[in-house]
Amino acid sequence: MGFCVNAHIRFSWEDIGKANSLEPRVEKKPSSKRTNSYKFWEARRLVAVLELTNISKHFGAIQAVNDISFSLEAGQVVGLMGDNGAGKSTLVKMIAGNFRPSHGTMRLDGAEIVLHRPKEARLHGIEIVHQDLALCNNLTAAANVFLGRELRRGIWPFRILDYKAMYKRAGEIFRELKSETRPRDLVKQMSGGQRQAVAIGRTMLSEAKIVLMDEPTAAISVRQVAEVLNLIRQLRDRGIVVVLISHRMPDVFSVADRVIVMRRGRKVADKPIAASSPEEVTGLITGAIEQV
Amino acid sequence: MAITLDQTIRQKQRSWFATILGGQTFWVLIAVILACIFLSMATDSFATAKNIYNITRNVTFVAIIALGMTLVIITGGIDLSVGSVLCLCSMVLAIVMHAGYSIEVGIAASIGTALLVGAFNGLLIAYLGFPPFVVTLGMLSIARSLAMVASNNTVVFQFGPDHDKLLALGGGAWLFGIANPVLYMVVLALMTGFMLRWTKFGRYVFAIGGNEHAATLTGVPVQRIKVIVYMISALSAGVAGIIQTGWLGAVTTNIGAGMELQVIAAAVIGGANLAGGVGTAFGALIGAALIEVIRNSLGLLGINAFWQGSFIGGAIVLAVLFDRIRNLQRDE
Numbered sequence: 206m207g208f209c210v211n212a213h214i215r216f217s218w219e220d221i222g223k224a225n226s227l228e229p230r231v232e233k234k235p236s237s238k239r240t241n242s243y244k245f246w247e248a249r250r251l252v253a254v255l256e257l258t259n260i261s262k263h264f265g266a267i268q269a270v271n272d273i274s275f276s277l278e279a280g281q282v283v284g285l286m287g288d289n290g291a292g293k294s295t296l297v298k299m300i301a302g303n304f305r306p307s308h309g310t311m312r313l314d315g316a317e318i319v320l321h322r323p324k325e326a327r328l329h330g331i332e333i334v335h336q337d338l339a340l341c342n343n344l345t346a347a348a349n350v351f352l353g354r355e356l357r358r359g360i361w362p363f364r365i366l367d368y369k370a371m372y373k374r375a376g377e378i379f380r381e382l383k384s385e386t387r388p389r390d391l392v393k394q395m396s397g398g399q400r401q402a403v404a405i406g407r408t409m410l411s412e413a414k415i416v417l418m419d420e421p422t423a424a425i426s427v428r429q430v431a432e433v434l435n436l437i438r439q440l441r442d443r444g445i446v447v448v449l450i451s452h453r454m455p456d457v458f459s460v461a462d463r464v465i466v467m468r469r470g471r472k473v474a475d476k477p478i479a480a481s482s483p484e485e486v487t488g489l490i491t492g493a494i495e496q497v
Numbered sequence: 498m499a500i501t502l503d504q505t506i507r508q509k510q511r512s513w514f515a516t517i518l519g520g521q522t523f524w525v526l527i528a529v530i531l532a533c534i535f536l537s538m539a540t541d542s543f544a545t546a547k548n549i550y551n552i553t554r555n556v557t558f559v560a561i562i563a564l565g566m567t568l569v570i571i572t573g574g575i576d577l578s579v580g581s582v583l584c585l586c587s588m589v590l591a592i593v594m595h596a597g598y599s600i601e602v603g604i605a606a607s608i609g610t611a612l613l614v615g616a617f618n619g620l621l622i623a624y625l626g627f628p629p630f631v632v633t634l635g636m637l638s639i640a641r642s643l644a645m646v647a648s649n650n651t652v653v654f655q656f657g658p659d660h661d662k663l664l665a666l667g668g669g670a671w672l673f674g675i676a677n678p679v680l681y682m683v684v685l686a687l688m689t690g691f692m693l694r695w696t697k698f699g700r701y702v703f704a705i706g707g708n709e710h711a712a713t714l715t716g717v718p719v720q721r722i723k724v725i726v727y728m729i730s731a732l733s734a735g736v737a738g739i740i741q742t743g744w745l746g747a748v749t750t751n752i753g754a755g756m757e758l759q760v761i762a763a764a765v766i767g768g769a770n771l772a773g774g775v776g777t778a779f780g781a782l783i784g785a786a787l788i789e790v791i792r793n794s795l796g797l798l799g800i801n802a803f804w805q806g807s808f809i810g811g812a813i814v815l816a817v818l819f820d821r822i823r824n825l826q827r828d829e
Binding site: 380 | 694
């Protein structure tokens with residue numbers, strides 16, 4: 206029964222994805238159609254990109270995250286699920302450099318890292334797409350993508366913004382994401398899916414290794430959800446680890462390769478999506494199923 | 498398929514022509530031009546060289562400060578202290594020069610004062626999280642009081658050895674008979690416009706006004722930029738003060754009283770949005786010009802001067818009304 210429901214949901218979401226994507230949907234299993242990006246992905250997946258070992262975080266007496274260990278491999282989409290207050294955000298904020306873990310270590314590409322602020326995480330190739338997207342409505346898509354990392358030309362002190370290069374690069378990024386987003390448009394006038402593309406575009410400016418996405422599909426329409434899931438697949442095909450924090454079971458089951466479930470600060474499940482089912486995950490989230 | 502996507506991405510949503518037509522600044526400019534044409538035909542005295550000279554020079558003091566104010570307004574802030582800062586800077590200049598120092602020392606002291614005041618405002622607002630309205634309202638009171646303390650509330654009209662230089666600086670017309678203050682205004686406007694459009698600093702000013710939280714998250718040095726913006730605002734008031742001193746040839750402790758409201762009006766008429774994120778240097782000039790043309794024309798047309806406030810107030814509401822109508826149409 207579980208398998209049946211699972212398959213059904215997956216089919217319907219794939220369908221919507223197909224209707225929207227401009228290219229035939231690439232299966233999760235490697236196929237001959239994937240060429241360079243796949244080879245890149247294959248090469249990188251041999252090593253774990255990020256390893257968390259016995260990570261805990263407490264705020265005073267409150268134990269937000271308790272002894273969590275897992276590793277993330279390149280080109281993998283990991284769904285991070287759990288109820289409100291399960292510790293998902295705290296965990297992600299530690300990876301993004303907002304909080305420092307109370308205990309435990311993080312290793313990136315084999316080397317131990319300690320992050321003091323978000324900027325350091327970004328230098329290590331860890332990017333985060335915030336739930337509110339952190340966009341400036343009064344600026345263009347390109348300006349938002351490059352915010353804080355503007356390209357300039359000329360010699361000091363006459364260094365001026367290089368509009369042309371930024372429009373060009375932003376256009377390339379949107380093309381890679383297969384999103385119909387125009388770099389010169391104001392973000393104010395954009396749809397939810399396009400806004401997501403702008404926020405995700407930021408993570409592609411530098412060679413990101415890990416992209417953390419906080420509830421990217423929480424507040425947008427069904428059509429736009431499909432668009433966002435396609436964006437996530439584009440990132441995965443570039444060999445990037447995507448951590449998808451979501452409440453929406455269908456999204457996780459249509460795009461993720463693996464699901465990690467948290468309850469009360471502990472990891473209660475960590476398994477391939479094919480070996481799980483929405484019922485099982487729901488049971489794990491609510492506590493009906495203790496642990497798998 | 499890929500070509501279609503490429504074409505979509507390359508497409509510009511609006512041409513530059515449509516962008517100009519859609520801007521509030523453009524319509525205010527049209528209003529100014531129409532008013533000038535009407536006044537040239539309706540009165541004999543408007544289109545005379547002397548009157549044009551007067552108008553352009555009167556515009557400058559408000560316009561120069563409006564440039565700085567526009568930056569502050571774009572970040573979503575407000576600076577109510579500019580009128581008093583203008584007075585304090587004029588007074589510092591006057592006192593230093595009266596004491597026998599050269600014009601260079603006087604100007605340096607005056608500009609130093611302005612930067613100090615701006616830094617004080619900015620630090621309180623950016624780092625301690627004070628509301629801009631409160632901090633600059635306090636400074637409005639403090640700066641004027643300091644000017645009174647410094648001068649013992651007297652009028653200064655002798656500026657020591659460089660007296661004539663100062664008067665030439667503010668009252669002369671070195672180029673093609675254009676009043677000097679107008680030249681300064683044009684140069685400062687070009688600099689401000691360049692800064693807003695072509696520098697990282699300008700981009701950040703807009704980003705802070707658009708979404709301060711987002712700017713912080715993406716690594717924009719929000720606090721530093723805010724301090725600089727308030728320093729520029731005070732600096733523009735200081736520069737206007739120096740020029741006005743040279744033009745008037747005397748400093749009293751009530752010059753610049755109530756000027757902050759005219760300056761804000763000019764910026765808003767010129768398209769700056771008090772909610773932040775929108776504004777241009779050119780708009781600040783046009784806004785100041787419209788106010789001055791209204792003032793000038795009422796006098797020339799023989800309309801009672803008491804009506805001035807109504808007309809200027811009407812212009813403020815009307816200018817913003819255009820913007821509201823456009824936004825309402827877009828929302829539907």
